[in-house]
Amino acid sequence: MKQVSMVVVMLAALVLAACGGSSGTTNGVTVSEAWARPSPMMDRAGAAYMVLQNNGAAEDKLLSVEGDIAQTIELHETKESGGMLAMSPVPNIPVPARGKTELKPGGLHVMLIGLTRELKAGDKVQLTLNFEKAGKVPVAVEVRE
Numbered sequence: 001m002k003q004v005s006m007v008v009v010m011l012a013a014l015v016l017a018a019c020g021g022s023s024g025t026t027n028g029v030t031v032s033e034a035w036a037r038p039s040p041m042m043d044r045a046g047a048a049y050m051v052l053q054n055n056g057a058a059e060d061k062l063l064s065v066e067g068d069i070a071q072t073i074e075l076h077e078t079k080e081s082g083g084m085l086a087m088s089p090v091p092n093i094p095v096p097a098r099g100k101t102e103l104k105p106g107g108l109h110v111m112l113i114g115l116t117r118e119l120k121a122g123d124k125v126q127l128t129l130n131f132e133k134a135g136k137v138p139v140a141v142e143v144r145e
């Protein structure tokens, strides 16, 4: 009898995991408010912003981002140096245990370099976020002004 109930619990966990995956929740990291500014092909570059929420008891790190929207996708931060705003790549973006990290204009962002198509308002762009602990988390990024 004990074994049967174990199987039921495991099945329930699998169903829950499957549901979580489609809404951008996997293994403790939730991604919300994912958006990008419209960018014409001419610019060849764009940036995506989002909120990374870590529900786990240990720090996690965003290591990389994949997607077919751009030839190269990097993690960037914007910093002021000598009155000028400059962007530079960062090796990863930490998300504190039971905390969140905000990617926003003027700060951390996902840099899309070499756009393969125009970013038009109303479009949705699929990205896959790669976390050190949570693994791959799919995200739908909304293009808006």
Ligand SMILES: [Cu+2]
Residues within 6 Å of the ligand: 047, 076, 077, 087, 088, 109, 110, 111
């Ligand atoms: Cu950048």
